[in-house]
Amino acid sequence: MRERLVIIGGDAAGMSAASQARRLKGPDELEIIAFERGHFTSYSACGIPYWVSGDVPERHRLIARTPEEHRARAIDLRMRTEVTEIDVAAGRVRARDLESGAEEWTAYDNLVIATGARPDRPPLPGMDAPGVHGVQTLDDGQALLDTLERAEGRRAVVVGAGYIGVEMAEAMMKRGYEVTVVNRGQEPMATLDPDMGRLVHEAMTGLGITMVGDAEVTKVLTDAEGRARAVATDDAEFPADVVVLGMGVRPETALARAAGLPLGEYGGLLTDLAMRVRGHDGIWAGGDCVEVLDLVSGRERHIALGTHANKHGQVIGTNVGGGYATFPGVVGTAVSKVCDLEIARTGLREKDARAVGLQYVTVTVESTSRAGYYPGAAPMTVKMLAERRTGRLLGVQIVGREGAAKRVDVAAVALTAGMTVEQMTALDLGYAPPFSPVWDPVLIAARKASVAVRAGGA
Amino acid sequence: MRERLVIIGGDAAGMSAASQARRLKGPDELEIIAFERGHFTSYSACGIPYWVSGDVPERHRLIARTPEEHRARAIDLRMRTEVTEIDVAAGRVRARDLESGAEEWTAYDNLVIATGARPDRPPLPGMDAPGVHGVQTLDDGQALLDTLERAEGRRAVVVGAGYIGVEMAEAMMKRGYEVTVVNRGQEPMATLDPDMGRLVHEAMTGLGITMVGDAEVTKVLTDAEGRARAVATDDAEFPADVVVLGMGVRPETALARAAGLPLGEYGGLLTDLAMRVRGHDGIWAGGDCVEVLDLVSGRERHIALGTHANKHGQVIGTNVGGGYATFPGVVGTAVSKVCDLEIARTGLREKDARAVGLQYVTVTVESTSRAGYYPGAAPMTVKMLAERRTGRLLGVQIVGREGAAKRVDVAAVALTAGMTVEQMTALDLGYAPPFSPVWDPVLIAARKASVAVRAGGA
Numbered sequence: 001m002r003e004r005l006v007i008i009g010g011d012a013a014g015m016s017a018a019s020q021a022r023r024l025k026g027p028d029e030l031e032i033i034a035f036e037r038g039h040f041t042s043y044s045a046c047g048i049p050y051w052v053s054g055d056v057p058e059r060h061r062l063i064a065r066t067p068e069e070h071r072a073r074a075i076d077l078r079m080r081t082e083v084t085e086i087d088v089a090a091g092r093v094r095a096r097d098l099e100s101g102a103e104e105w106t107a108y109d110n111l112v113i114a115t116g117a118r119p120d121r122p123p124l125p126g127m128d129a130p131g132v133h134g135v136q137t138l139d140d141g142q143a144l145l146d147t148l149e150r151a152e153g154r155r156a157v158v159v160g161a162g163y164i165g166v167e168m169a170e171a172m173m174k175r176g177y178e179v180t181v182v183n184r185g186q187e188p189m190a191t192l193d194p195d196m197g198r199l200v201h202e203a204m205t206g207l208g209i210t211m212v213g214d215a216e217v218t219k220v221l222t223d224a225e226g227r228a229r230a231v232a233t234d235d236a237e238f239p240a241d242v243v244v245l246g247m248g249v250r251p252e253t254a255l256a257r258a259a260g261l262p263l264g265e266y267g268g269l270l271t272d273l274a275m276r277v278r279g280h281d282g283i284w285a286g287g288d289c290v291e292v293l294d295l296v297s298g299r300e301r302h303i304a305l306g307t308h309a310n311k312h313g314q315v316i317g318t319n320v321g322g323g324y325a326t327f328p329g330v331v332g333t334a335v336s337k338v339c340d341l342e343i344a345r346t347g348l349r350e351k352d353a354r355a356v357g358l359q360y361v362t363v364t365v366e367s368t369s370r371a372g373y374y375p376g377a378a379p380m381t382v383k384m385l386a387e388r389r390t391g392r393l394l395g396v397q398i399v400g401r402e403g404a405a406k407r408v409d410v411a412a413v414a415l416t417a418g419m420t421v422e423q424m425t426a427l428d429l430g431y432a433p434p435f436s437p438v439w440d441p442v443l444i445a446a447r448k449a450s451v452a453v454r455a456g457g458a
Numbered sequence: 459m460r461e462r463l464v465i466i467g468g469d470a471a472g473m474s475a476a477s478q479a480r481r482l483k484g485p486d487e488l489e490i491i492a493f494e495r496g497h498f499t500s501y502s503a504c505g506i507p508y509w510v511s512g513d514v515p516e517r518h519r520l521i522a523r524t525p526e527e528h529r530a531r532a533i534d535l536r537m538r539t540e541v542t543e544i545d546v547a548a549g550r551v552r553a554r555d556l557e558s559g560a561e562e563w564t565a566y567d568n569l570v571i572a573t574g575a576r577p578d579r580p581p582l583p584g585m586d587a588p589g590v591h592g593v594q595t596l597d598d599g600q601a602l603l604d605t606l607e608r609a610e611g612r613r614a615v616v617v618g619a620g621y622i623g624v625e626m627a628e629a630m631m632k633r634g635y636e637v638t639v640v641n642r643g644q645e646p647m648a649t650l651d652p653d654m655g656r657l658v659h660e661a662m663t664g665l666g667i668t669m670v671g672d673a674e675v676t677k678v679l680t681d682a683e684g685r686a687r688a689v690a691t692d693d694a695e696f697p698a699d700v701v702v703l704g705m706g707v708r709p710e711t712a713l714a715r716a717a718g719l720p721l722g723e724y725g726g727l728l729t730d731l732a733m734r735v736r737g738h739d740g741i742w743a744g745g746d747c748v749e750v751l752d753l754v755s756g757r758e759r760h761i762a763l764g765t766h767a768n769k770h771g772q773v774i775g776t777n778v779g780g781g782y783a784t785f786p787g788v789v790g791t792a793v794s795k796v797c798d799l800e801i802a803r804t805g806l807r808e809k810d811a812r813a814v815g816l817q818y819v820t821v822t823v824e825s826t827s828r829a830g831y832y833p834g835a836a837p838m839t840v841k842m843l844a845e846r847r848t849g850r851l852l853g854v855q856i857v858g859r860e861g862a863a864k865r866v867d868v869a870a871v872a873l874t875a876g877m878t879v880e881q882m883t884a885l886d887l888g889y890a891p892p893f894s895p896v897w898d899p900v901l902i903a904a905r906k907a908s909v910a911v912r913a914g915g916a
Contacts, residue, residue, distance in 0.1 A: 012896070044829060044831070044891065044896065046829075046889070046890060046891055046896075047829060047831060047832070047891045050831075050832060050891055050892075055832065055833050056831050056832065056833075061830075061831035062831060163890075305889060306889065306896050307887075307889035307894075307896050307897070307898075308886075310896050310897060311883075311884065314905075326884075327884060328884050329884075330886045331886045332886070333886045333887060333888050333889075334888065334889075334890075335888035335889065335890045335893050335894075336890050337890070337892055337893075342893075344888055346886070346888075371502060371504075371505060372519075373502070373505060373508075373514050373519035373520060374505070374508060374513065374514065375513050375514075403864065405888055405890075405893050406861065406864065406865070406888055406893055406894070407864070407867075408888050409865075409867065409868045409885075409887045409888055409898075410867045410868065410871055412868075412885060412886050412887055412888070413868055413871035413872055413875070413877075413885060413887075414871055414875075416875075416877075416881075416885060416886065417871070417872075417874075417875035417877065419871075419875065423874075425769075426769065426784075426785060426786050426787075427867075427870065427871060427874060428766075428788045428789045428790070428791045428804070428870050428874065429765075429791060429867045429870055429871075430791050430792065430793035430802055430804075430863055430864055430866050430867055430870070431504075431763065431764065431765035431791075431792075431793065432504060432621075432792075432793045432794050432795070432863070433502065433504055433505045433508055434508070434795050435793050435795075435800075435863050435864055436765075436793075436864070438470070438502065438504075438764050438765050438768050439765070439768060440765075440867075447772075
């Protein structure tokens with residue numbers, strides 16, 4: 001008996017699941033139907049800022065696999081087709097062809113919900129005006145590039161200073177724009193503690209980007225033709241020839257909500273370790289539309305990141321294909337850059353630790369990426385949090401230049417393993433003068449943190 | 459009662475121990491006397507190739523702390539003074555002033571043996587001729603530079619193709635020499651498996667370095683004035699205006715051997731976890747003169763590496779100073795480079811695994827340092843060994859370009875934590891297009907290895 005797998009969403013999580021299930025079960029055993037409402041499949045949304053900047057010259061390079069390539073692997077991919085309803089009781093979905101408007105029900109044995117995320121676009125006046133752009137999808141990126149082609153002025157305002165905001169600030173700068181970043185918080189990169197965000201702030205200012213913090217956007221002002229011309233806050237106006245929204249995203253779970261599927265605190269689908277929607281055999285979910293378990297805090301979080309989406313898809317496809325795999329959770333690792341400034345974090349910030357009742361010590365060290373005497377040695381700041389008394393590592397944040405970002409991986413593995421900072425001081429990390437000081441910056445931080453833990457007393 | 463700490467050897471391990479002990483105990487509590495037979499203290503021997511190459515312009519930059527700086531911290535440092543005997547029964551050492559020839563006994567309460575390593579210089583004809591240079595100490599490096607200053611020809615032969623050999627090949631090339639590397643093994647970098655060493659071989663050949671493998675040096679030929687003029691093997695001669703020895707090192711433990719202290723299979727001192735010489739209260743040892751526990755194989759090994767020496771010194775100084783610290787062991791991490799080729803390894807090679815009775819699966823993957831579409835993405839080859847049946851990670855070797863070497867740290871932490879390759883597939887490593895493909899190369903290897911483990915059967 002041939003089973004049917006239906007997938008909602010043709011990007012990383014959905015198509016990874018499809019591909020992996022197909023690897024394990026041929027078309028005689030498993031029919032796979034995937035619905036995608038957009039024009040593209042399996043692309044790197046994380047790469048959009050680098051396409052906008054010109055670093056990646058062509059859109060197609062961001063596409064890992066085209067619809068045709070998926071179809072060649074016996075995946076029945078229906079593009080420009082939007083699922084409008086999940087009928088859990090009957091085990092079927094209703095989909096509408098966005099070109100013809102025709103609707104049709106499709107039954108499933110297994111369903112994968114991979115509907116992704118949508119940009120956090122506050123309902124303010126002018127937010128939908130021409131010239132205001134999100135950068136969530138390839139379609140968004142193309143629309144922005146079309147605007148840049150036409151725009152005459154050279155002033156860009158980026159709203160929001162998280163990962164997307166800072167990456168887009170760099171992209172617009174590289175395209176020759178004067179860039180202003182308007183941010184709700186005092187410091188950019190709210191995924192860092194403010195003291196580390198401050199370092200990013202200073203570096204971005206040094207790059208010539210105007211940073212406006214503690215500023216709530218109240219509206220986008222438009223010109224006579226209705227096009228965006230400025231971003232307004234309570235007490236200021238920032239002229240803009242183009243406005244880029246970089247305010248983060250929320251799980252796209254309207255369908256799931258309507259179907260009565262379980263959602264978490266952040267609006268994401270809740271799954272078990274096998275990525276099965278809780279309490280719903282045969283329904284799976286992965287990618288930017290789910291919440292994931294944070295292994296450090298023990299809480300669910302929403303993290304939209306391609307690398308998680310790919311892992312989710314792999315796990316779902318393996319399980320649907322008759323194998324066994326789990327996604328145990330995350331430790332919250334993220335890396336980014338603004339020009340040559342590298343930014344990394346993993347684990348808990350101070351406020352995350354407090355929120356779950358953890359007491360901690362914190363240390364910050366200044367070191368270098370290479371031996372101090374080796375050419376190109378660049379400064380690096382490492383902040384480390386460890387639990388009071390136990391000394392368990394809780395989190396690491398790094399801001400620096402070349403070699404700073406991926407150093408956070410050491411802490412990510414240590415967090416996963418539940419290491420203490422004292423144990424970390426003995427880690428056998430690679431050392432040679434072109435790659436590290438004789439004490440790696442992460443080890444220096446661990447040493448200092450273990451001293452702080454011991455001094456932390458009863 | 460003021461105690462006395464005596465230290466033999468004024469480099470990384472010895473002076474780290476001295477500094478840490480001084481931090482914990484002031485001069486009223488602890489007298490510290492350190493003997494160093496050379497001209498320098500606390501320098502980076504690992505940096506010598508980069509000083510010879512010209513990357514590091516001045517010798518003094520390699521010196522972390524001068525004799526005067528140590529003395530300013532109330533450490534009685536006696537330069538150009540060689541310890542000639544350890545009298546364990548009486549708790550004293552005999553030292554000779556190398557300038558005056560005067561000898562003197564000094565009693566100790568605690569003794570630190572940090573005598574380092576000596577280059578592996580086989581007793582062949584011509585090995586001591588002028589123009590043949592080791593690069594173990596700053597004095598060696600200076601002698602080599604003096605020779606280069608005088609040398610008229612431009613042909614260098616490097617004997618040995620381990621870390622020092624390949625780094626010196628780069629250094630001599632950067633100084634404008636035609637470089638030939640003569641190596642006993644078929645492939646360079648015997649700390650890698652031969653299939654990975656082959657990649658280094660090809661890259662070095664591509665850089666214009668002549669690689670001669672499977673070649674046993676039989677003598678150094680000299681000219682009429684007794685200066686080295688060529689390196690001879692059984693069946694060939696390689697003309698040389700300068701000969702650099704890069705054949706690795708052995709523990710310098712003649713003193714310890716004469717004193718009846720316990721030595722291991724590789725001639726290094728054997729210590730307990732606190733870096734106390736086994737069975738000898740009050741005698742400590744660290745740095746290149748000791749053997750260290752390999753946590754993966756459970757065997758002692760000799761690894762001469764500044765980062766271990768510094769940790770040993772820190773541990774010894776803490777314990778002598780009344781604190782508590784241990785050095786649990788190593789996993790065998792090492793990184794190096796030849797021009798822009800990066801080389802890294804951690805854990806066991808295939809032959810190491812076999813030697814201790816471990817059965818394993820091995821996978822090799824080709825990936826890139828960044829997202830494939832991101833500018834500067836460079837190829838990277840990752841080889842991974844996992845134990846058969848358990849799937850426990852046993853080792854990783856990486857050869858690639860920018861970003862390859864320090865990726866091995868992820869594996870070093872995973873080895874320390876005893877992770878399986880299956881567990882590693884879920885690691886939350888930093889992802890953004892400028893820093894990694896969506897599946898980090900280490901994760902791709904772990905995925906493939908976990909498939910191989912499952913396929914490995916009973």
